[in-house]
Amino acid sequence: MLKTRSFGKQLKSLGYDFYSGVPCSFLKYLINYAINSCEYIAAANEGDAVAVAAGAYLGGRKSVVLMQNSGLTNAVSPLTSLNFPFRIPVLGFVSLRGEEDIGDEPQHELMGQITTDMLDVIRVKWEFLSSDQDEAFEQLKRADEQINNEKPFFFVVKKGTFEEEKLTNQGEITRQNVLKIEKSKSDELPTRLSALTAISKYKDEKTVLLATTGKSGRELYEIEDTEHNLYMVGSLGCIGSVGLGISLVKKDNKVIVIDGDGSLLMRMGSLATNANYNPPNMLHILLDNHCHDSTGGQSTVSGNVDFVSVAASCGYENSIYIHNLDELQANISKWKENQGLTFLYMNIRKGSKKNLGRPKITPFQVKERLKEYIVNG
Numbered sequence: 001m002l003k004t005r006s007f008g009k010q011l012k013s014l015g016y017d018f019y020s021g022v023p024c025s026f027l028k029y030l031i032n033y034a035i036n037s038c039e040y041i042a043a044a045n046e047g048d049a050v051a052v053a054a055g056a057y058l059g060g061r062k063s064v065v066l067m068q069n070s071g072l073t074n075a076v077s078p079l080t081s082l083n084f085p086f087r088i089p090v091l092g093f094v095s096l097r098g099e100e101d102i103g104d105e106p107q108h109e110l111m112g113q114i115t116t117d118m119l120d121v122i123r124v125k126w127e128f129l130s131s132d133q134d135e136a137f138e139q140l141k142r143a144d145e146q147i148n149n150e151k152p153f154f155f156v157v158k159k160g161t162f163e164e165e166k167l168t169n170q171g172e173i174t175r176q177n178v179l180k181i182e183k184s185k186s187d188e189l190p191t192r193l194s195a196l197t198a199i200s201k202y203k204d205e206k207t208v209l210l211a212t213t214g215k216s217g218r219e220l221y222e223i224e225d226t227e228h229n230l231y232m233v234g235s236l237g238c239i240g241s242v243g244l245g246i247s248l249v250k251k252d253n254k255v256i257v258i259d260g261d262g263s264l265l266m267r268m269g270s271l272a273t274n275a276n277y278n279p280p281n282m283l284h285i286l287l288d289n290h291c292h293d294s295t296g297g298q299s300t301v302s303g304n305v306d307f308v309s310v311a312a313s314c315g316y317e318n319s320i321y322i323h324n325l326d327e328l329q330a331n332i333s334k335w336k337e338n339q340g341l342t343f344l345y346m347n348i349r350k351g352s353k354k355n356l357g358r359p360k361i362t363p364f365q366v367k368e369r370l371k372e373y374i375v376n377g
Contacts, residue, residue, distance in 0.1 A: 217231030
């Protein structure tokens with residue numbers, strides 16, 4: 001068995017002190033170490049964990065993700081459509097539930113057979129983590145070389161690899177909504193472009209704008225392409241988790257997350273995670289047009305969801321219904337002055353700018369300049 005604390009200290013000596021993940025019994029002692037001795041974000045699902053780690057990387061931190069191999073299927077989306085095109089590395093530990101001859105539960109049988117094949121298919125280099133301490137330390141060095149070359153690396157962890165590490169530093173966190181403002185009049189229904197233009201005006205030398213997948217990013221690019229901006233591609237639903245990662249590791253920056261209804265519906269558990277870790281420097285804006293605009297205008301189910309109440313019940317400090325552009329601008333100004341994790345919800349009209357183009361800058365270039373801006377700006 002590996003001495004978990006010594007292994008964790010070796011990881012820390014290489015710069016890995018930020019973790020996010022979802023529990024697995026095979027990894028519980030490494031998770032306990034991360035909670036006891038590092039910064040650990042308990043994600044609602046494995047895809048969110050990867051996105052949180054990606055955000056932390058953009059803020060200058062080396063990150064670790066921990067997951068069961070069943071959860072690797074959930075993480076495939078950000079690993080292939082966020083980490084790959086943006087070249088965002090992450091160090092992963094995935095358990096090998098369902099390994100032949102260990103007598104595991106039936107739901108793990110197939111994943112036990114295909115875990116390493118999946119990593120090969122998505123072009124993630126991997127090794128079985130050795131239970132020998134010296135060899136494991138050498139493996140960490142090889143993994144770190146991959147990370148430094150902006151490539152992800154995963155360790156596949158078999159049962160009984162880590163020795164016991166008791167959980168000593170976990171208290172229950174309770175977050176309370178302070179301000180909730182619900183709908184009280186008719187909606188102005190501005191275009192997305194006009195809403196994004198209003199939001200973009202509030203960036204300064206410490207503000208980051210993160211636009212969700214699809215036409216939000218494309219329209220923000222056309223308004224003004226700057227090093228402040230991230231235009232998400234793929235990974236629908238992950239933008240709030242990326243924002244959480246940046247917010248937690250770069251507390252001097254102001255992070256504005258621009259989300260959409262289709263996006264947030266896909267990973268609504270991220271609201272609970274965001275509220276639990278409560279970054280005061282994060283503003284989460286949902287522009288709801290009740291459709292998937294980028295794929296032909298198919299309706300979402302957002303008309304049945306009271307997002308303001310959902311965010312408030314999750315523990316966002318402020319959760320506010322926005323009726324028009326004046327209210328949007330006033331509440332952004334208030335947040336920039338007072339801080340506090342804030343959720344703003346606004347209905348917008350369907351449709352987008354005519355002849356809308358696509359960014360002429362690659363995701364990798366967007367990542368490089370944004371990371372430089374956040375870390376050194």
